[in-house]
Amino acid sequence: MRGTWLIFRKEMLEFSKDRKTVFFTFILPLILYPTIFTMMTKLAKGDSDKQKGRPSRVVLIDPTSAIRPLLQKGTKEFELVEAPEGDLKKALLDQKLDLILDVDPEAAAKLARQETFTLTTQVDESERASELALKRLKKALESQNQAWVKARLESAHASSMLAEPAKLVEQNASDKAREMGKIMGAWLPYLLIIVMYAGAMQHGAYVTAGEKERGTLLSLLSTRLSRKSIIYGKLLMVFTVGLGSAVASLAGWFLGFASLSKEIASSTQAAASTAPQVSAMANLANPANLLLALFLVIPMGLLFSAIIVLLGTQARNTREATMSMTPGIFIVMMLGMFSSAPGVEKMAALPWVPILNVSLSIRKLFGEQFVAWEYTLALGMTIVLAAAAVALATKLLDREEALFKV
């Protein structure tokens, strides 16, 4: 036990000497995520405000002026522009206009005869401005259509209710905080799994294959410390750094989300609209939830660390170690992405799949859908797997072929 502690302390001390690595592992996520979140929000908000603040540029082809008054009425939303010379479609794609509206040449006559006429639009769906123009047109046309229908019914001395036999009233049983919690809970395990593996991987290669490559492992092995204590000490270090980097990334993510909420609150919307986010964050930061999540994360981190130390010690050098560990990051990324997909939580077999069941339990924990047996199963299964991985790693690493493979 003392040997394990001595090696762990030495590894942590060595790690702390490399200020750049410490910065990139623990400090950068705390700065990076809030910065990225704030910048993204500001950019998106700036673009959205810009679009909403200016009228949509529409080229209207309406020989009978059936629609023209509708678009001229709300002058703030639409700006009727002259058709530019040349190809209209190209002008649209070049963002010289936002929408082309071609109205039936007999629209006015058809309207008078109480018939249906067509309006054809051309938009560039890849452009927000064009999308917004279409949205505005649909909204304007919807209320105009209702007015026309009402007028036609009145002229036929019929009730306006004829046009609307049933009226749908939508009510959301779930509150916004719960919805936000579900969204955040779905992404939390994904982040946790990836960051834990990636964080452990970088340092795992350094303390295993790196020590072999630099010729320092032999000096450790030649001391009176047992092989097991050396392996356990390294394992503990890889686990600690992996967990530490996951915590730092999560803290950065929370900070980022907090700054995002602040940004939304400072916008034109009412401050009350951020209440769901704040409430969802409070749910995520609930000590009981965090503690339960931590119980799951510890064996999972140990499992990852054992795999990484095992791969690192079997390798001849850091390059070889990194190469053998890299496929793992794609595997955990895929697992993470799968576990964060909508509807996955309903799959009956999922609680029996290792790693994914951890992800599922964390997701349900923060989405206020905690299922005790699923949690216990995930915890038990991960503990057994972690213990098996640690035992296997220790057994394989104690072999001379692994330790002296150079």
Add this chain to the structure above:
Amino acid sequence: MIELRNVHKAFTVKDKKNRKPKRIEAVRGISFSVKPGEIYGLLGPNGAGKSTTLRMIASLMLPDQGSIQVCGMDTKAEPEGVRGKLAFLSTDMSVYDRFTPREILRLFGEFQGVEPLTAERRGLHLMDRFGMGDFADVKVDGFSSGQKQKLSIARALLHDPKVVIFDEPTTGLDVLTAKTVLDLLRIMRDEGRTVIVSTHVMPMVEKICDRVGIIFDGQLHGDAPPRELLQRFNVGTLDEVFFQLANGKEA
């Protein structure tokens, strides 16, 4: 006291041609002993089995057959106990670049069960002897290979070992420091420690070794004082003994 009895060690390597595992016998039935107060020189060409033999004595590797006793302890039964009694240094070893010598000495003192301050004092004393007293708090990162070798020696000896195993101890050292190391080995012998040195520098062997063992193809050829070996082969230098053994192998 070190005693090797009929020690065998083989490794399995992959044959790149037919991709089948191949068994290579690195050490084949080596037996010799080294008494306290004696310097034993282990000589042999590259790949002869010297390093494997030294690693087995240091309990870093275990013999497949036979037994090795160090200070009355069997290397298979008590590997940690054996390593606590001996100092092992080889050219494959290096020191941690991110630490200072003082930190390394303290850490390794703790690894060897010595009080950090005592380990630091002993290690720094040796560094002083090697002319490196001013570098105790300088990061190892910028050290030359010779300076790293001096620090490695200080690190290896800080727990006051009864047995010293040095593989190529003077590699990378200047003439003056090499002499200091050789003097240190003599002092350790005079203090009653058991010393094994492996080297390619024959004049050094003739100068300091009380007995010499020559390894060829994993087997020990000749285990005698240098002078006796010269007489037995009827030659003037150990280099010539070496050549004769190599020629004999070819014949």
